[in-house]
Amino acid sequence: MEAAFAEYLDEFTRRDWETLDPTAVTDPVRVAVVGAGWFARDWALPGISRSAYTEATVVTDVDEDAVEAVAAERDVTGVTPDEFRAGAVADAYDAVYVATPNATHLEYVRAAAAQGKAVLCEKPLEATLDRARRLVAACEDAGVPLMVGYRMQTDPAVRRLRDLLDAGVAGDVVGVHAAMSQTMLGELDGDADQWRLDPALSGGCAAMDLGVYPINTARFALGEDPERVSGRTRSEHEAFAGVDEHATFRLEFPDGVDALCTVSQNAQHASRLEVTGTEARLVLDPAFYEREDRGFAVVRDGTRVDLDFDQVHQIEEEFAYFGHQLLADEPFHPDGEHALTDMRALDGIYESADTGRPVALGDDAA
Amino acid sequence: MEAAFAEYLDEFTRRDWETLDPTAVTDPVRVAVVGAGWFARDWALPGISRSAYTEATVVTDVDEDAVEAVAAERDVTGVTPDEFRAGAVADAYDAVYVATPNATHLEYVRAAAAQGKAVLCEKPLEATLDRARRLVAACEDAGVPLMVGYRMQTDPAVRRLRDLLDAGVAGDVVGVHAAMSQTMLGELDGDADQWRLDPALSGGCAAMDLGVYPINTARFALGEDPERVSGRTRSEHEAFAGVDEHATFRLEFPDGVDALCTVSQNAQHASRLEVTGTEARLVLDPAFYEREDRGFAVVRDGTRVDLDFDQVHQIEEEFAYFGHQLLADEPFHPDGEHALTDMRALDGIYESADTGRPVALGDDAA
Numbered sequence: 132m133e134a135a136f137a138e139y140l141d142e143f144t145r146r147d148w149e150t151l152d153p154t155a156v157t158d159p160v161r162v163a164v165v166g167a168g169w170f171a172r173d174w175a176l177p178g179i180s181r182s183a184y185t186e187a188t189v190v191t192d193v194d195e196d197a198v199e200a201v202a203a204e205r206d207v208t209g210v211t212p213d214e215f216r217a218g219a220v221a222d223a224y225d226a227v228y229v230a231t232p233n234a235t236h237l238e239y240v241r242a243a244a245a246q247g248k249a250v251l252c253e254k255p256l257e258a259t260l261d262r263a264r265r266l267v268a269a270c271e272d273a274g275v276p277l278m279v280g281y282r283m284q285t286d287p288a289v290r291r292l293r294d295l296l297d298a299g300v301a302g303d304v305v306g307v308h309a310a311m312s313q314t315m316l317g318e319l320d321g322d323a324d325q326w327r328l329d330p331a332l333s334g335g336c337a338a339m340d341l342g343v344y345p346i347n348t349a350r351f352a353l354g355e356d357p358e359r360v361s362g363r364t365r366s367e368h369e370a371f372a373g374v375d376e377h378a379t380f381r382l383e384f385p386d387g388v389d390a391l392c393t394v395s396q397n398a399q400h401a402s403r404l405e406v407t408g409t410e411a412r413l414v415l416d417p418a419f420y421e422r423e424d425r426g427f428a429v430v431r432d433g434t435r436v437d438l439d440f441d442q443v444h445q446i447e448e449e450f451a452y453f454g455h456q457l458l459a460d461e462p463f464h465p466d467g468e469h470a471l472t473d474m475r476a477l478d479g480i481y482e483s484a485d486t487g488r489p490v491a492l493g494d495d496a497a
Numbered sequence: 498m499e500a501a502f503a504e505y506l507d508e509f510t511r512r513d514w515e516t517l518d519p520t521a522v523t524d525p526v527r528v529a530v531v532g533a534g535w536f537a538r539d540w541a542l543p544g545i546s547r548s549a550y551t552e553a554t555v556v557t558d559v560d561e562d563a564v565e566a567v568a569a570e571r572d573v574t575g576v577t578p579d580e581f582r583a584g585a586v587a588d589a590y591d592a593v594y595v596a597t598p599n600a601t602h603l604e605y606v607r608a609a610a611a612q613g614k615a616v617l618c619e620k621p622l623e624a625t626l627d628r629a630r631r632l633v634a635a636c637e638d639a640g641v642p643l644m645v646g647y648r649m650q651t652d653p654a655v656r657r658l659r660d661l662l663d664a665g666v667a668g669d670v671v672g673v674h675a676a677m678s679q680t681m682l683g684e685l686d687g688d689a690d691q692w693r694l695d696p697a698l699s700g701g702c703a704a705m706d707l708g709v710y711p712i713n714t715a716r717f718a719l720g721e722d723p724e725r726v727s728g729r730t731r732s733e734h735e736a737f738a739g740v741d742e743h744a745t746f747r748l749e750f751p752d753g754v755d756a757l758c759t760v761s762q763n764a765q766h767a768s769r770l771e772v773t774g775t776e777a778r779l780v781l782d783p784a785f786y787e788r789e790d791r792g793f794a795v796v797r798d799g800t801r802v803d804l805d806f807d808q809v810h811q812i813e814e815e816f817a818y819f820g821h822q823l824l825a826d827e828p829f830h831p832d833g834e835h836a837l838t839d840m841r842a843l844d845g846i847y848e849s850a851d852t853g854r855p856v857a858l859g860d861d862a863a
Contacts, residue, residue, distance in 0.1 A: 391747070392757075409680075
C-alpha cells in the first residue's frame with residue numbers, strides 16, 4: 132500500500148503521452164511564433180526553448196519593435212506579417228504558433244495552412260463560431276495538423292485529476308464548481324492587450340478569455356461534452372462597455388452533472404476547480420493561471436490529502452506535447468473539432484445571456 | 498494598526514445583538530420542544546440548556562419512546578401531541594420550538610399561536626409555499642412573534658463575513674459560490690428521518706433540506722434578495738425516487754450578482770461558501786453544518802488570512818438570540834416574511850427544474 136502511494140507520488144508529473152526519448156531528439160520541430168505579445172515573450176518562447184521537441188526560429192508581429200526585441204533576445208529571424216504570409220522564410224519553420232488577437236487567428240492559420248505547416252493556435256480558436264469553423268476547415272482542406280493551445284490538458288495536475296476520476300476514486304461525479312478571475316486592467320502591460328476590450332477583435336472578454344479554461348478543463352476532466360448551457364454576463368466598469376466584464380455560466384453535462392462557473396476580468400484573483408463525487412472531492416486551487424503553482428487536494432471522508440509536487444513549466448509541457456506528437460506522427464487530443472465544442476459552448480453562453488434561456492448544443496453544423 | 502487587528506480578533510465572536518446581561522437573567526424563556534428527533538435531542542435541547550435566555554420545560558413527539566427518553570434525560574414534562582395541541586400544559590411554557598417534518602409545521606405552529614405562544618419554527622418553513630404562507634398568517638392573526646431557525650444568522654463567522662462585506666473590505670461583490678452535500682442515507686439514524694424522502698412530508702429533499710442554507714446565508718451576507726432563480730434537480734439512487742437527490746441552482750441577486758450553488762444528499766461532504774469581490778475573497782469552509790467548526794479565510798492580493806477563533810455552539814447562539822429578543826421585546830431578523838422569500842426561491846427552483854427556464858420572484862402575493 133505505501134509502496135503504491137510512493138509510486139503514485141513519484142509518477143505524478145509523468146508525461147503519459149510521451150513515447151519518444153527527449154534526449155534523443157536531433158531535429159526538433161522548428162516553430163514560427165506569430166504574435167509577440169507578453170504571453171509569447173514571457174511564456175511561449177521560453178516554453179518552446181525548454182521543450183526538447185521544439186525550437187523557435189521565426190517571429191512576426193504587427194509591432195515591429197516587439198519583433199526586433201525578440202530577435203535580439205533570441206536566435207530567431209524577425210519578419211513582418213506580410214513577409215510571413217507570403218512565406219518569405221517558410222523554409223525556416225515546420226510549424227506555426229498563433230498567439231495574436233482572436234479575430235486575427237484565421238488569417239494567420241490560413242497562411243500557415245497554405246504553406247503546409249502544422250499549426251498550434253491559441254484558444255479561444257477565433258472571435259466567432261463561424262470564423263472558428265472556417266479556421267478548422269482551412270487546416271482540414273490543406274491537410275495540415277491543427278492543435279489548439281489548451282495548456283491545462285498537458286498539465287500533470289489536470290491529467291492526474293482526470294486519472295483519479297477515470298479510476299473511480301471520486302465515485303460518480305455529482306457536480307463541478309469553477310472560478311477564475313483577475314484584475315485584467317491592472318495586469319495589462321500598458322495598452323498592448325487592450326484588444327481584449329474590443330469585441331470585434333476578441334469576440335468577448337470574461338467568458339471568451341477566461342471562461343474557456345473552466346469549460347475546456349471540465350470537459351477534459353469529465354471526458355464528456357456539455358449538452359446545454361446557460362449564462363449571464365454583465366459589465367460595470369466603463370473600460371468593459373463593449374464586452375463582458377463578468378460572466379457566470381452553467382454547463383449541463385450528460386447524466387445531469389452540472390458545472391457552475393464564475394469568471395471575471397475585474398475581481399480578486401481566483402483560480403479554482405472542484406469536482407465533487409459520491410466518494411471524494413478533488414480540488415485544484417490554484418488551478419488555471421500559467422504563473423501560479425497548482426494546488427491539488429483529495430478530500431474523502433474527513434481525510435484531506437494535499438499533494439505537493441514538482442511544478443512543471445506549463446507552456447514547456449504544452450509545446451513538448453505539440454512537438455512530440457508531430458515527431459511521433461500522432462494526432463492531437465485538443466484538435467480543431469475539439470475546440471469547436473468550446474466555441475459552441477461560448478456562443479451558447481452569450482446567446483443565453485441575451486435571451487435569458489438555456490441553449491442546447493447540437494453537433495456542429497457549419 | 499496591530500491594536501485594531503487584535504481588537505478585531507478579540508471581538509470576533511461577540512454577540513452584536515445582545516443588549517441584556519445574560520448573567521442577570523432570572524426568568525428565562527420556557528420552551529416547549531415539539532419534535533424529539535436526533536437534531537432536537539443532540540443539538541436543540543443542549544443549545545436551549547446552554548443559553549442563559551432559555552430553558553426547556555416540555556417536550557412532545559409522535560414517538561412516545563423518544564418523549565420518554567428525553568423526559569428521563571432532562572427535567573422536562575413529556576406530553577402527547579394531542580395533549581400539546583389541546584394546551585394541556587400550556588402554563589408550563591412561554592414559547593414553542595417546532596422541529597418536526599416540514600409538512601407538520603403548520604399544525605403545531607397553529608396550536609402554539611392559538612395558545613398565544615411565541616414560535617421558533619425550523620426551516621424550511623413548511624413543505625410548500627402555500628402552507629408556509631398559512632403558517633405565517635396564523636402567527637400574524639394571533640399576534641404571536643415568529644422566528645425561523647436560520648442558525649447561520651447568529652453564527653459569528655457568518656456575521657463577521659457580513660460585517661466585512663458591509664465595511665467594503667471585499668469591494669463590490671462579483672459572485673458567490675456555495676456547495677453543501679452529505680451522504681444522507683449513511684448519516685440517517687435508522688429510519689427516524691426517512692420522512693425527508695417522502696415528498697408529501699418534506700416538499701423536496703436536496704434543495705429543501707440543504708439548499709435553504711446557501712440561499713438564506715447568501716441573502717443574509719449580501720443583504721439582498723434574489724430576483725430570479727433557475728435550477729436543476731436529479732435523482733439516481735432508488736431511495737430518492739420521489740425527491741431530489743441532487744440540485745444545482747443559480748440565485749440572481751440585484752446588480753447582476755449571481756450565487757451558484759450545488760447541494761446533494763448523496764455526495765461527499767462539502768460545506769463551503771465563497772464570496773468573491775473586486776477587493777477580496779471571503780471563504781467559509783467548513784460553512785454550514787452544526788457539527789463542524791467554521792473555517793474563515795480572507796484572501797486579498799496574494800495574502801491569505803485564516804482566522805481561527807473560539808468556536809461557538811451554534812444552536813446555543815440561535816436560542817440565545819431567540820430568548821434574548823423575546824425578553825428584550827425586540828423583533829427577530831429571520832421572521833416569517835423573511836422565511837417566505839426562501840420558500841419562494843425554493844418554489845422557483847423546483848419550477849425551473851421542471852420547465853427548464855428561469856423563474857422571476859415577485860413579492861409575495863398570498
